[in-house]
Amino acid sequence: MGEASLNIVIGGEAGQGLVTVGEFLSRALVRAGYAIVVTQDYLSRIRGGHNTYAIRVDSREVTAPAEGIDLLVALSAQTLPLLRDRLSPRALVLTDAAHGLSGHPGLAIPYKELCPKPLFENTAALGALGSLLCLDPAWITGLIKEKFAKKGEAIVADNLAVFQAATHWTISQKASFACLSPAEPRGRRVMLNGNTAIALGGLAAGVNFGSFYPMTPGTSVMQALIDHSDRMGVVCEQAEDEIAAVIMAIGASYAGARPMVSTSGGGFALMVEGVSLSGMLETPVTIVVAQRPGPATGLPTRTEQADLDLVLHAGHGEFPRAIFAPGTVEQCFHLAHRAVDTAERFQSPVFILTDQFLADSYRDVAPFDLASLPPVARPLTAVADPAGYERYAVTDSGVSPRLVPGFTEATVVLDSDEHTPDGHITEDLAVRVTMQEKRMRKFAGLTRVALPPNLYGNADGATLLVCWGTTLGAAREAAAIRNARGEKTAVLHFSQIYPLVPDAFVPILETAKRTVMVEGNFAGQLARLIRRETGYVFDALVTRFDGLPFTAAYILDRL
Amino acid sequence: MVTEKDYGEFETAWCPGCGNFSIRKAVVKALAALDLPPHKVVFSTGIGQAAKAPHYIRVNTLNGLHGRSLPAATGIKLANPELAVFAESGDGCSYGEGGNHFLAALRRNVDMTYIVHDNQIYGLTKGQASPTTMTGQKTKTQPHGVASAPFNPVAVAVTMGAGFVARGFAGEIDHLADLIVQAARHPGFSLIDVLQPCVSFNKVNTFAWYKERCYKLGGDHDSTNFQAALAKAMEFGDKIPIGVLWTSDRPAFPLTDVGPLAGREPDMAALSQIIEGYA
Ligand SMILES: Cc1ncc(C[n+]2csc(CCOP(=O)(O)OP(=O)(O)O)c2C)c(N)n1
Ligand code: SF4
Numbered sequence: 001m002g003e004a005s006l007n008i009v010i011g012g013e014a015g016q017g018l019v020t021v022g023e024f025l026s027r028a029l030v031r032a033g034y035a036i037v038v039t040q041d042y043l044s045r046i047r048g049g050h051n052t053y054a055i056r057v058d059s060r061e062v063t064a065p066a067e068g069i070d071l072l073v074a075l076s077a078q079t080l081p082l083l084r085d086r087l088s089p090r091a092l093v094l095t096d097a098a099h100g101l102s103g104h105p106g107l108a109i110p111y112k113e114l115c116p117k118p119l120f121e122n123t124a125a126l127g128a129l130g131s132l133l134c135l136d137p138a139w140i141t142g143l144i145k146e147k148f149a150k151k152g153e154a155i156v157a158d159n160l161a162v163f164q165a166a167t168h169w170t171i172s173q174k175a176s177f178a179c180l181s182p183a184e185p186r187g188r189r190v191m192l193n194g195n196t197a198i199a200l201g202g203l204a205a206g207v208n209f210g211s212f213y214p215m216t217p218g219t220s221v222m223q224a225l226i227d228h229s230d231r232m233g234v235v236c237e238q239a240e241d242e243i244a245a246v247i248m249a250i251g252a253s254y255a256g257a258r259p260m261v262s263t264s265g266g267g268f269a270l271m272v273e274g275v276s277l278s279g280m281l282e283t284p285v286t287i288v289v290a291q292r293p294g295p296a297t298g299l300p301t302r303t304e305q306a307d308l309d310l311v312l313h314a315g316h317g318e319f320p321r322a323i324f325a326p327g328t329v330e331q332c333f334h335l336a337h338r339a340v341d342t343a344e345r346f347q348s349p350v351f352i353l354t355d356q357f358l359a360d361s362y363r364d365v366a367p368f369d370l371a372s373l374p375p376v377a378r379p380l381t382a383v384a385d386p387a388g389y390e391r392y393a394v395t396d397s398g399v400s401p402r403l404v405p406g407f408t409e410a411t412v413v414l415d416s417d418e419h420t421p422d423g424h425i426t427e428d429l430a431v432r433v434t435m436q437e438k439r440m441r442k443f444a445g446l447t448r449v450a451l452p453p454n455l456y457g458n459a460d461g462a463t464l465l466v467c468w469g470t471t472l473g474a475a476r477e478a479a480a481i482r483n484a485r486g487e488k489t490a491v492l493h494f495s496q497i498y499p500l501v502p503d504a505f506v507p508i509l510e511t512a513k514r515t516v517m518v519e520g521n522f523a524g525q526l527a528r529l530i531r532r533e534t535g536y537v538f539d540a541l542v543t544r545f546d547g548l549p550f551t552a553a554y555i556l557d558r559l
Numbered sequence: 560m561v562t563e564k565d566y567g568e569f570e571t572a573w574c575p576g577c578g579n580f581s582i583r584k585a586v587v588k589a590l591a592a593l594d595l596p597p598h599k600v601v602f603s604t605g606i607g608q609a610a611k612a613p614h615y616i617r618v619n620t621l622n623g624l625h626g627r628s629l630p631a632a633t634g635i636k637l638a639n640p641e642l643a644v645f646a647e648s649g650d651g652c653s654y655g656e657g658g659n660h661f662l663a664a665l666r667r668n669v670d671m672t673y674i675v676h677d678n679q680i681y682g683l684t685k686g687q688a689s690p691t692t693m694t695g696q697k698t699k700t701q702p703h704g705v706a707s708a709p710f711n712p713v714a715v716a717v718t719m720g721a722g723f724v725a726r727g728f729a730g731e732i733d734h735l736a737d738l739i740v741q742a743a744r745h746p747g748f749s750l751i752d753v754l755q756p757c758v759s760f761n762k763v764n765t766f767a768w769y770k771e772r773c774y775k776l777g778g779d780h781d782s783t784n785f786q787a788a789l790a791k792a793m794e795f796g797d798k799i800p801i802g803v804l805w806t807s808d809r810p811a812f813p814l815t816d817v818g819p820l821a822g823r824e825p826d827m828a829a830l831s832q833i834i835e836g837y838a
Contacts, residue, residue: 232833255820281621368834404639
């Protein structure tokens with residue numbers, strides 16, 4: 001027997017290596033077949049402060065972070081006083097013997113005795129953790145061998161020795177902590193966070209150009225692209241600012257590249273003119289906006305879902321767009337692929353709205369089936385009649401044949417001013433009307449292919465939790481807990497925010513006994529959008545804007 | 560063989576007598592001399608009277624936003640190194656709204672040619688001061704005279720060690736065409752700041768004003784000598800040198816060596832291995 005589910009939190013100062021311990025342990029757990037949800041809570045500083053790395057591990061499936069802490073690894077003296085209120089009744093604390101346990105059940109690890117150098121304390125912590133969880137040591141020793149191989153055999157051997165010493169010491173303490181029960185078989189898994197999955201989805205869709213200006217938590221999408229750029233043939237450039245980043249991507253797109261840019265709200269505020277340009281030039285661009293709390297620079301390293309209104313309205317004038325909002329790491333991959341294709345197909349700006357929580361949240365996922373991905377639309381490199389080619393030819397769908405310059409005798413002319421079908425500047429108002437109607441016709445096509453929200457459970461006569469993007473996991477868990485108590489609850493999750501297809505969800509809302517919108521912002525931005533588009537008014541609103549992600553407990557407390 | 564005719568004839572929206580016409584002539588002359596067919600040439604422009612230029616030349620064109628000709632041009636060149644990329648705009652667009660991009664372009668050194676129509680005024684918005692308007696010059700929006708110092712684009716470019724820096728004059732078409740040819744052949748970022756009268760809004764820096772002051776740099780100017788280049792770049796007053804001020808063999812920004820990104824298929828086998836690597 002053992003615990004099926006545990007919440008392990010590693011706390012410490014930035015620079016103490018808590019991310020190293022967290023990533024090693026998460027990876028070992030995933031390799032051993034467990035399901036995980038990682039939440040990273042950090043401050044906007046490189047050293048000091050107090051950060052946490054939380055791993056919720058389960059032998060079956062897990063969708064959201066938890067609040068209670070079952071196993072706390074306190075790397076700094078501050079950790080225990082800061083987090084003691086969240087310790088669960090079964091909690092055990094692992095701390096440095098030098099800091100002490102202050103009466104809490106746990107183990108005071110004699111790091112000084114176990115480690116020849118402070119550098120190895122992380123390995124000692126892993127030894128203690130692995131032993132308490134009854135994890136086969138091979139999962140962690142295998143990782144130590146892999147990760148330290150580059151540093152030389154001596155380093156590997158030293159780390160293995162520390163790991164063993166810590167393991168033996170922990171066993172000798174006979175600590176009464178239930179092991180993890182064996183993982184249920186669930187096939188091969190890989191460990192990815194949301195932003196990496198977005199980058200991989202982009203790569204699968206043929207993204208071959210990335211431009212960015214660094215801003216947490218958007219940067220890691222570009223970092224993942226850059227990590228694989230040599231192998232995948234991606235041109236990546238750090239621009240001088242966000243305006244340059246998005247306009248560079250539009251230029252590259254015009255010349256035939258398939259671009260992705262990523263940023264956070266503050267950076268996106270600068271990109272807005274590029275969004276409008278993409279709408280007018282009808283040049284595809286996929287923009288990832290990883291939200292963090294605003295206004296202005298807000299809380300740089302925390303999470304929020306408050307940039308929906310900005311992304312929805314970004315850009316002056318009227319033009320079609322699509323907005324995706326993944327709720328899981330799998331959706332990050334698949335919606336990124338879909339976003340790139342949607343941008344290419346409709347020659348419009350397309351957005352992926354994620355947030356710090358999902359960006360940094362590692363999950364275990366089945367390796368993506370690349371062979372089953374649908375084909376991605378591509379521009380033309382040849383046309384039948386180069387001399388008669390018109391970039392903005394008026395069509396029923398509003399989508400014109402997009403030719404890449406340089407491949408034929410045709411010249412391809414784009415203009416940010418209103419333009420004639422052949423791309424030249426015009427002040428002819430009749431042409432203006434024709435062109436605006438042509439562009440806006442793409443909206444019908446975008447609506448036709450828009451993803452309806454997903455219903456989890458049966459809404460009929462139930463409390464229906466409605467959410468979007470990264471709140472999915474917590475809402476599903478809250479619903480499961482209520483259903484177990486006999487309170488009928490279902491979840492409706494929007495993974496595409498725009499365009500909305502009212503027929504696909506208003507009837508569902510109407511069958512529910514009570515509808516509750518759950519959103520990570522103050523105002524209830526999706527609730528307002530739905531009201532504007534359909535007239536539907538939600539019965540209640542649960543919001544969160546303290547910088548932390550939703551948990552099931554948070555939602556349940558407010559229903 | 561490409562001729563000037565290949566670049567077409569168009570009706571323009573420029574004021575009669577504007578310096579833009581001569582710059583257009585010089586550009587077309589240069590493109591023909593470079594033997595570049597129109598479909599291999601891309602012009603990226605910002606907003607303003609000058610920025611309309613590629614609408615009056617048959618070339619691939621991205622006439623984008625105010626100040627943003629350079630980032631778009633950069634994206635184009637990175638996506639398809641086989642295209643001959645030009646950026647063109649006014650001094651307000653290039654050095655005001657686009658100032659940060661100008662500095663970044665000097666540092667990045669992507670192979671392209673930047674032609675700036677420097678009329679020392681905002682034309683399209685009807686005569687406000689631009690970054691190159693001289694101190695003290697009165698305009699409707701600067702009724703007490705411009706208080707700021709004028710921006711010196713060529714001096715900045717020289718001090719940044721740009722690849723190729725020249726000053727041209729709209730009144731010297733053949734000379735300007737030759738500067739454009741040299742700039743286009745230079746592998747890296749090339750700036751040509753072109754003095755251009757705005758007959759409608761700049762009553763100070765008129766055609767006669769420039770004509771009186773501009774003189775061509777002779778064979779005695781060593782464009783690889785930094786001190787000499789900087790001295791010439793700083794010369795702007797009673798005498799204004801035109802010609803190639805500075806050249807350097809600074810390496811250009813590396814471009815993909817496998818051709819255009821258009822139509823390149825992702826290597827799904829490699830991607831699959833990458834994904835497996837996250838176990
Ligand atoms: C974002 C933005 N701000 C302001 C304008 C208005 N505007 C149009 S052209 C221009 C200045 C053009 O001056 P310059 O670049 O010197 O070109 P010229 O017209 O003199 O050739 C301005 C401010 C604009 N179109 N976009
Ligand atoms: S306003 Fe000035 S720059 Fe513009 S076209 Fe007229 S003369 Fe030329």
